[in-house]
Amino acid sequence: MKTLTLLRHAKSGWDDTVARDFDRPLNPKGHRASQAVGRYMKAIGLTFDHVVASPAVRVTETLGEVEQSYGSELAPDWDQRVYLASVATLLDIVHDLPDAADRVLMVGHNPGLEELVLALIPDHDQLRDDVEVKFPTASLAEMRFEVERWADLKPGTGLLVRFTRPRDLDPALGPDRD
Template sequence: MKTLTLLRHAKSGWDDPVARDFDRPLNAKGKRAAAMVGRHMRSLGLVFDHAIASPAVRVSETLEQIESGYGRTIAPDLDRRVYLASAATLLDVVHGFPAEAESALLVGHNPGLEDLVLMLVADGADPLRDAVEDKYPTASIAELQFEGDWASIATGTARLTRFIRPRDLDPTLGPDAD
């Protein structure tokens, strides 16, 4: 069984005067949320034998904070295709994961990550899927499991086993006006 964990970058700073969206950094709340999610990942004993991430600044900064809480280096391969990718493009990336990888991490952006979960997990009476469909907030992780190999993953073939939002770990990390 293969496990795919999807991590959306943490909350970024829209007030930062960067010239390109690609260069937008995290804000203070995003840094705090990512570190907390990293600590939670460590407490769950999550491990990855393959990782791919968008090269955007907010993703790199998210990973730095995740690693500080997680207590280990993730060191993903950076893949420009993941930056603001559609679900179809993300699925193409997943199809290319090494066959020997059992547990992989994909770090990127919405709406692609949310759409990928909704594509891969069949619609039905699943409260976790419903929560993803409602909103896939920044710094949230979704864990999906599949039978078979990475290349055979297709629409409706996944089971969503976890969906963890920062506000589930600390209510102060929930929605606000910042």
């Protein structure tokens, strides 16, 4: 069995005057949400054999904050392909994951991550419906697959076992609040 956990980067700052989207940093709410997610991951005992992440600034900052409150270094493989990737590219990345890794964390961006969940999970799943409504920043989706090799993972065959939004951890991290 393989477990794929997706983490969308935390809320970034649109007010920052950066030349490239790639360089946008987290805003204060993003820092708080990342810390809350790290504490949550630690509290429920999530562990990973492999981490792959976009090298965008908002992702590196999200992971830095998560690691501090998670209490462990995640040591991601930074993969440029994850940056603003389509669902097809993300699925290619998943298929290329090392088979020795049973529990993988992928950290990236929307709409790709949301579309990946929707592609991998069958339509009749309540948590999937919640993802379809919105996959907010700093949200975590954990999926399980009955495969031995990542290359054998097929759309519509996963089980979404967890979908956690920052507002589920702290109501102050919900929409319309800074």
